Amino acid sequence: xxxxxxxxxxxxxxxxxxxxxxxxxxxxxxxxxxxxxxxxxxxxxxxxxxxxxxxxxxxxxxxxxxxxxxxxxxxxxxxxxxxxxxxxxxxxxxxxxxxxxxxxxxxxxxxxxxxxxxxxxxxxxxxxxxxxxxxxxxxxxxxxxxxxxxxxxxxxxxxxxxxxxxxxxxxxxxxxxxxxxxxxxxxxxxxxxxxxxxxxxxxxxxxxxxxxxxxxxxxxxxxxxxxxxxxxxxxxxxxxxxxxxxxxxxxxxxxxxxxxxxxxxxxxxxxxxxxxxxxxxxxxxxxxxxxxxxxxxxxxxxxxxxxxxxxxxxxxxxxxxxxxxxxxxxxxxxxxxxxxxxxxxxxxxxxxxxxxxxxxxxxxxxxxxxxxxxxxxxxxxxxxxxxxxxxxxxxxxxxxxxxxxxxxxxxxxxxxxxxxxxxxxxxxxxxxxxxxxxxxxxxxxxxxxxxxxxxxxxxxxxxxxxxxxxxxxxxxxxxxxxxxxxxxxxxxxxxxxxxxx
Numbered sequence: 028x029x030x031x032x033x034x035x036x037x038x039x040x041x042x043x044x045x046x047x048x049x050x051x052x053x054x055x056x057x058x059x060x061x062x063x064x065x066x067x068x069x070x071x072x073x074x075x076x077x078x079x080x081x082x083x084x085x086x087x088x089x090x091x092x093x094x095x096x097x098x099x100x101x102x103x104x105x106x107x108x109x110x111x112x113x114x115x116x117x118x119x120x121x122x123x124x125x126x127x128x129x130x131x132x133x134x135x136x137x138x139x140x141x142x143x144x145x146x147x148x149x150x151x152x153x154x155x156x157x158x159x160x161x162x163x164x165x166x167x168x169x170x171x172x173x174x175x176x177x178x179x180x181x182x183x184x185x186x187x188x189x190x191x192x193x194x195x196x197x198x199x200x201x202x203x204x205x206x207x208x209x210x211x212x213x214x215x216x217x218x219x220x221x222x223x224x225x226x227x228x229x230x231x232x233x234x235x236x237x238x239x240x241x242x243x244x245x246x247x248x249x250x251x252x253x254x255x256x257x258x259x260x261x262x263x264x265x266x267x268x269x270x271x272x273x274x275x276x277x278x279x280x281x282x283x284x285x286x287x288x289x290x291x292x293x294x295x296x297x298x299x300x301x302x303x304x305x306x307x308x309x310x311x312x313x314x315x316x317x318x319x320x321x322x323x324x325x326x327x328x329x330x331x332x333x334x335x336x337x338x339x340x341x342x343x344x345x346x347x348x349x350x351x352x353x354x355x356x357x358x359x360x361x362x363x364x365x366x367x368x369x370x371x372x373x374x375x376x377x378x379x380x381x382x383x384x385x386x387x388x389x390x391x392x393x394x395x396x397x398x399x400x401x402x403x404x405x406x407x408x409x410x411x412x413x414x415x416x417x418x419x420x421x422x423x424x425x426x427x428x429x430x431x432x433x434x435x436x437x438x439x440x441x442x443x444x445x446x447x448x449x450x451x452x453x454x455x456x457x458x459x460x461x462x463x464x465x466x467x468x469x470x471x472x473x474x475x476x477x478x479x480x481x482x483x484x485x486x487x488x489x490x491x492x493x494x495x496x497x498x499x500x501x502x503x504x505x506x507x508x509x510x511x512x513x514x515x516x517x518x519x520x521x522x523x524x525x526x527x528x
Contacts, residue, residue, distance in 0.1 A: 050154045051083035059144040061135030070098045073145035081152035086118040182359045231268025234501045242412035247403045251417040252452035260510040266291045270344040289371025290343040296380035300346040311335040315508040353382045354401035377416035396441035449492040455482040
């Protein structure tokens with residue numbers, strides 16, 4: 028044990044009598060502080076990893092804090108310059124006063140080892156935080172209170188654990204413009220490498236991808252529409268396309284992750300997991316969903332259905348069909364999914380079926396506002412695109428032009444405000460079918476049939492808001508019997524025998 032280490036042998040190693048010693052390494056703290064006081068450039072190499080509160084010894088915390096403050100002001104941090112700030116420090120006085128600073132600097136190791144010592148100090152601090160968290164959870168669980176439900180305690184504990192695990196990732200703070208520009212260039216390079224296509228994850232629908240540039244991390248995307256427009260169908264189609272294209276590999280930053288497609292989490296608050304799976308299998312096997320539901324299939328169709336199920340069983344698509352989930356539970360379950368299986372895209376069907384925290388008296392508008400803010404927070408925290416489905420108000424039905432617009436979003440203006448992208452699903456065919464004239468009105472019937480031919484099998488996705496791109500409409504094909512949206516073949520492609528992209 029070196030000279031400075033001997034001085035700290037009297038430091039208490041437990042928070043209270045009878046409790047186990049907290050993990051720490053006084054020698055590592057002394058060596059790191061000595062290296063910083065000897066060579067201030069060391070601080071720049073370890074500043075992103077270690078903060079004052081990571082040191083176990085309170086005196087070391089204060090020494091590091093003052094040294095860091097001086098270095099950040101481009102002033103010298105040495106035993107001589109720190110002496111003036113710590114002369115009256117009671118803790119330092121017990122160690123021999125400012126002479127302790129001189130001994131720290133004198134016993135310092137090589138600057139090359141500083142990063143390893145910093146990592147050790149950080150790891151031990153995390154261990155101490157885990158112990159404190161465990162004690163806190165145990166203490167809260169011991170107290171039986173009406174206001175503190177066990178389920179809420181589990182959610183809170185998960186959230187704190189996730190934050191602890193993500194330290195240094197989520198807590199980014201300010202960054203230089205150079206770093207921001209580098210990330211922007213890397214994103215543009217990723218799009219360029221994909222043939223000038225996408226910076227985000229492909230939806231599998233080419234025209235929609237061109238308009239959106241793919242699904243971007245940290246974006247909240249609202250997919251809205253009236254009942255029977257196909258919101259859930261479009262969401263399941265996108266989820267299936269993303270999961271089907273999943274390919275893992277090395278990312279540009281050197282880490283491992285999805286290089287194509289991604290892992291999808293699907294909160295289905297309206298339909299059961301079985302019903303949702305049946306829809307996806309209907310699309311994949313090209314067997315009408317109502318036939319699957321009734322079991323009315325030919326042998327060939329049933330074989331296709333089973334083969335599709337076998338090929339899709341390894342798809343990274345995870346469904347949670349718990350009804351009436353609170354937004355806090357959605358966040359907790361999304362974090363858990365990302366930690367255990369990975370998560371690249373999150374779907375919520377649909378927004379109005381979620382619940383707020385229910386604290387205090389809140390009206391429905393405030394609750395929806397809390398839900399959308401919570402969904403945006405999940406997108407930013409987990410750095411993934413979140414697609415939330417939303418109902419539209421009935422005012423659409425009273426207009427002659429049934430195409431939806433932003434003012435039709437139901438229950439809260441915060442949906443429009445918090446979303447990065449707002450898209451509407453619209454099928455003119457649905458409304459035209461209900462305008463069918465009587466069989467005796469021959470002229471009207473002929474005109475109606477001509478219109479039906481034009482709109483049959485077509486759908487529109489209207490982009491009403493996009494923070495980082497253009498608004499406008501995207502035409503898609505729609506096959507109702509398979510509940511499948513697809514890329515629309517253009518007349519010039521049909522003429523040349525081209526594929527639908």
